Amino acid sequence: MFVASTVCFLVFMYVASVACRADREPECSRFHYEEQLLEKMVRMEFNVERIQQRLDSVSESCAKLDGK
Template structure:
């Protein structure tokens, strides 16, 4: 009877400890956090390069339009 009670108590303690761990938020390792941060930085760098290319193309168009404007106002 004592052994059965002891086993029941141990099983109960084990189940409650597992349940407590399940209720907490999942823990992330430092490696996982750094990997996500690096991935985010790479995406940001890619987006910055794309924006720089768009800005360069818009600057070229503005320069061409400025040249056309100067030609037209110079002829009038």
């Protein structure tokens, strides 16, 4: 009986500790946050440059059509 109650208690404590860890938010270091932010900024810069090229191309096409 004592062994069974001890095993039950240990299982309960294990499940409680796992549940406690699952409830917490994931830890995030400042370095990780800054790295993610930098990555997003680089992607945005790339997209802005690509849009600028497309805009320049469309402007040139419009200028050619107006010149005819």
